[in-house]
Amino acid sequence: MGNTCVGPSAPSERHSFFNSVSLAVLWRPAAAAHAEPSPTPEPTPSTSSSTSSRAPDPVTIPDSEHSPHSSAAPNPNGKPKPKPKVKRVQSAGLLVGSVLKRDSERLKDLYTLGKKLGQGQFGTTYQCVEKATGKQFACKSIAKRKLVTDEDVEDVRREIQIMHHLSGHPNVVSIVGAYEDAVAVHLVMELCAGGELFDRIIQRGHYSEKAAAQLARVIIGVVEACHSLGVMHRDLKPENFLFVNQKEDAPLKAIDFGLSIFFKPDEIFSDVVGSPYYVAPEVLMKDYGCKVDVWSAGVIIYILLSGVPPFWDESEQGIFEQVLKGELDFSADPWPSISESAKDLVRKMLNRNPRKRLTAHEALCHPWVCVDGVAPDKPLDSAVLTRLKQFSAMNKLKKMALRVIAENLSEDEIAGLREMFKMLDTDNSGQITLEELKSGLKRVGANLKDSEITTLMEAARSVRSVKCHSSLCANYSR
Known part of the structure; x- marks a missing residue:
């Protein structure tokens, strides 16, 4: 499980996603489950200069009125909402x-x-x-x-x-x-020591559409089982699927149910949860049900087949806008060589209208994912593996960056920052500036250099993992 980003690939293998994505997008926390932690990266001379050369944009603070565990998203009404009253415990x-x-x-x-x-x-x-x-x-x-x-x-x-x-x-x-x-x-x-989903694919070095369909069947099957038992996962992403061991036939298992919730038929939720690449549009609109898991599973399948996410931008806000308005692209490589059945499933799982989107059970019955289904057993373009390796490496880099930041803060500083993020937004605007952050850090006694504060804010800007409590976004999720 390497932690070093791969070097430049051949032009034919390099997707525009990797040319446009910024480091801020990478610095978004992911759940640390059973996987081995990445080693702390060695400092480079460019680290401090790149983060302190300009003042970052204001940090957007989650504004969900229903849950303190929410992340920033477009506000369709454009009006600030009153902060939730959170009862503290000693x-x-x-x-x-x-x-x-x-x-x-x-x-x-x-x-x-x-x-x-x-x-x-x-x-x-x-x-x-x-x-x-x-x-x-x-x-x-x-x-x-x-x-x-x-x-x-x-x-x-x-x-x-x-x-x-x-x-x-x-x-x-x-x-x-x-x-x-x-x-x-x-x-x-249970100990899952076989590594993450993408890492296993990369290690094998060979990959077919049929293999992708088999993995998709497992992922959709987990969603279908959860929904049949009245559970919504709400944070499906590749990092939350681990193999039990290193054996070739090791089972793939879903982990981390920290954001999961029980639901009733037709129950509507409004707290904004999840991870930017995988979040469903109705989550951003704060009006959703269990089909958000189908959307997230569809995004994972899209990445399994192409090596890049379907909706992306160089900023997190841009990703949200693409999720809300962007179009699926089946014209660029490798999609012309992928079966129509696979594209049909992805298209139906990523329908922006949740009422028209497939249910988990319907997706599980799709001919592309069925046992002995129609998925062809031909190798996917080698560029898919290259892109998948790049995408996985960038996510590891993001986790390392957040770990470096978090490990340089004491627990008292972390607790103080969590409260400060809520306290500083005095006008309920949902944003705090760099100067406000500096002032707040001094008030809670956190002794950080200007370059460290800027790095902290850049990381916080892109953190939307909901366990960050409205939010200290400077440390990674549970």
């Missing part, structure tokens, strides 16, 4: 059992923690070994001091409940147990 006073609402055995009596696998805003994931059996698992430890609001606590409870609810599905990571002590809530789950 994190130091969260007693044993206060999150799980029950007594639990002590994690350290049952498991031995091993190496760190990944880290997010709320939790750190470790490899662990069950003492009684010697079996290996993954343990996500969520620090209780970071559960600042009642909503944070409820999010953890709901994530555990949803994982138990989906338990037993062959393509969903299994939860083994949940434990709580004075300092953390621990989720012990």
Whole structure:
């Protein structure tokens, strides 16, 4: 799982997406699950100069009135909305059992923690070994001091409940147990050590449309299973699919249900969640239901077949606008050589009208993804693998950048910044300027250089992972 961006490719293999995308787009947090963390990049002389040469644009703060866990999006009314009233909890006073609402055995009596696998805003994931059996698992430890609001606590409870609810599905990571002590809530789950979806494809070095259809069937199948059980994932993306092990026939499993929610038929949601490349247009319009997962799965399939996302721009706001208004492009390579059946499925999954969009069950029954379906077993253009490698490498670079920023801030600075982002927007405009950020940092005692503040703001500008609480956008998601 390399972390270095690939060098320039041949003109025929280089897609315009890679020429126009800016570093700000890359610096958007992704869920750190069971995958190995990327090593901290070595500093280069150009790093500070590139981030401090100009003042960045103001940071847009999420304005959803229904949830503190929301990300910036176009406001169709153009009017600022009042900030939600968030009830805070005294994190130091969260007693044993206060999150799980029950007594639990002590994690350290049952498991031995091993190496760190990944880290997010709320939790750190470790490899662990069950003492009684010697079996290996993954343990996500969520620090209780970071559960600042009642909503944070409820999010953890709901994530555990949803994982138990989906338990037993062959393509969903299994939860083994949940434990709580004075300092953390621990989720012990199946260890997925086979790497991310895109990395496996790249490592194989060969790829066919039939192989893409098999992966698509798994992804859509997870969506169909979730929806049949009344669960909306809301953050489907390639990083949230891991292989169980390195074997050729290893199962692919969905992970990270931190943004998932239970829903009822025809229930409408309005909090803006998800990741820019994969977010459905109705999410940005704050009026959506479960078909947002079908859209996200359609985006993943588009990338599996072409190596680039269907809607992109050099800024996150531009990506949102493309999601809302852009047209699918099936004229550029490699689409002319891809089967009409594949294009038909993608087109129907990425229909902007959710009422006309396929349901997950309908997509699963499409002839292109059916077992022994019509997907041809011919190799895809080699440019697809090249682009996929570039796209994956850029996302890893983004995660490294966010990790460098976050690891240079203390926990007190992070907590203060989270509150400051809400506090500074005194006119409810949804934006704060660089000078306001500098002033706020001084008020909370965060001693950062001007270049570091500028870097922080550039990163925060593009962060929309919803676990950043309205938001400290300077650290990565859970």
